[in-house]
Amino acid sequence: xxxxxxxxxxxxxxxxxxxxxxxxxxxxxxxxxxxxxxxxxxxxxxxxxxxxxxxxxxxxxxxxxxxxxxxxxxxxxxxxxxxxxxxxxxxxxxxxxxxxxxxxxxxxxxxxxxxxxxxxxxxxxxxxxxxxxxxxxxxxxxxxxxxxxxxxxxxxxxxxxxxxxxxxxxxxxxxxxxxxxxxxxxxxx
Numbered sequence: 001x002x003x004x005x006x007x008x009x010x011x012x013x014x015x016x017x018x019x020x021x022x023x024x025x026x027x028x029x030x031x032x033x034x035x036x037x038x039x040x041x042x043x044x045x046x047x048x049x050x051x052x053x054x055x056x057x058x059x060x061x062x063x064x065x066x067x068x069x070x071x072x073x074x075x076x077x078x079x080x081x082x083x084x085x086x087x088x089x090x091x092x093x094x095x096x097x098x099x100x101x102x103x104x105x106x107x108x109x110x111x112x113x114x115x116x117x118x119x120x121x122x123x124x125x126x127x128x129x130x131x132x133x134x135x136x137x138x139x140x141x142x143x144x145x146x147x148x149x150x151x152x153x154x155x156x157x158x159x160x161x162x163x164x165x166x167x168x169x170x171x172x173x174x175x176x177x178x179x180x181x182x183x184x185x186x187x188x189x
Contacts, residue, residue, distance in 0.1 A: 137151040
């Protein structure tokens with residue numbers, strides 16, 4: 001399709017159906033801004049798939065089909081946002097640290113981050129998922145696409161490699177100390 005023909009067709013489609021779709025979303029989405037964004041999303045799909053949009057009266061039902069998908073995506077996004085807000089609200093609040101403890105912890109965290117950065121991406125990821133995200137080996141296995149046993153082996157090897165990285169910098173840490181430091185730095189974020 002010629003670009004000027006496509007632009008004219010899209011402009012006609014927009015002018016003819018924009019208010020109808022905006023009203024569709026206004027009846028379903030409480031925020032006018034979100035309804036406007038959803039309407040724009042429908043027309044973005046229409047622009048990208050202009051060759052698939054039927055001609056004449058069949059265009060509006062096609063746009064309504066796209067609108068239903070956009071609405072479903074909007075609702076899923078809101079549900080994810082609600083779950084995230086609940087998780088964040090459930091996180092413990094830690095009292096602010098004093099200047100002296102801040103300085104010590106900052107130095108320790110710098111050593112930890114420096115040591116983590118020397119590890120391979122796979123080792124770093126399994127450590128962060130285990131200690132930072134506090135996921136089970138089963139969940140990590142699903143994320144990484146491997147068995148629980150493989151995660152256990154990778155975690156043990158990664159802890160050893162992290163310990164070696166600390167020894168190279170003059171720092172010595174056992175697993176329990178590494179775990180405590182990773183978890184503490186997680187709670188700072």
